[in-house]
Amino acid sequence: MGIFNFRNKPEERYLRHLKRIFRREPRYYLEESLIPGLPGVTTFVYKDVPEKGYITGITYGLSLANHPDWQYGRPELCISVKSTALEWARVAGYIANNLRGNCPFSYGQTINFKQKVSSDSDMDAFFIFAPSTLDRADHADIDIGLDYKINIVGLYPMYSEELKVYEEMGLKDFWHHEGFDNYSVTRERIVGR
Template sequence: MAVRDTLDRFDRYCELLYALTGVEPVISDIEPRAREDGPVRAISYIGTPEPGYVTGFTYGLSLSSHPDWGTKGRELCVTVRSGDVEWSQVPARVVAVLRGICPFNPGQVLGYKEPYVADSSMNSIVLAEPAVALGSGPLNLGGIEGGARMLDLVEIVGAYPIHSSEREFAYLHGFDALWSLAWDRFDPARAPVA
């Protein structure tokens, strides 16, 4: 799995994210479940998309594959209204545990037994379209080979922190029912809506 991981590939990903955000990131390594699967990194942007927010992208999920993805890889992205950079690392921690096991499909709800961040009771995420504008289509991390750019397409999936009661609501009623409720998708300190 980690054969696709090269410093050039990671650098291209960071360059594409810089073109989208215009901000230098804070990069954190997250311990993967299995080292042979390759690295997992949290790429955090403080004050993005605006002051008072933090945005985080994963790197490492796209080193694996899943039949649901077709020819594209996937990475996750979270945006919350918080000054706590730990929120930007939540998707990378989820990827570190579930990569190779979970398809990470939009509409999927994933949970954990403990809160993701201190001072919050949220211990689940729901996957959907990313909150950050990413341009049109997937990112191409492919390098140049023989004078032609190779394709290595990566789709970004949004991750939104939710409460365990909301996770259970989605299990019972489906993603659309949860998504249609009135809740602030950027507030990790909000009360549960279900």
């Protein structure tokens, strides 16, 4: 388990924002940085959020990198699933740490993880959308005292076999498909029309 160092005010403000939302202390996990001069990404893990039997992970450190698409704020990731497996929360930090600076993490974007995240599921890919666990006021335009705002985006697990179907359907139709459950890591695969 990593230690989240309060070396500057932005980190403190971000954590206070999360404490106000979840009203509990998270566990912290730190990824070793792959970018010289930047600290690694920290994942805050909340068990039994949004309810008992679920796990939520939220990152800090993705937004410390730059990307040309980030004009109206910088993202951090949030994943919430119906599982007690720690790997589901920690994968957000791993993805953020490994793709920051190269990936915009824009709504609708997919990520082929190419391996199972946890033994409780065969899901091995993700898509990005608004975080279902947080209200808009809690995930958009978060001011932590820097020259940019943070926008927390949702990371949703899916099967890599669904990537083509997702692309054909589009985000909206995939999200509203009767077989889709954004918290389930064991749902049936969605097949084409």
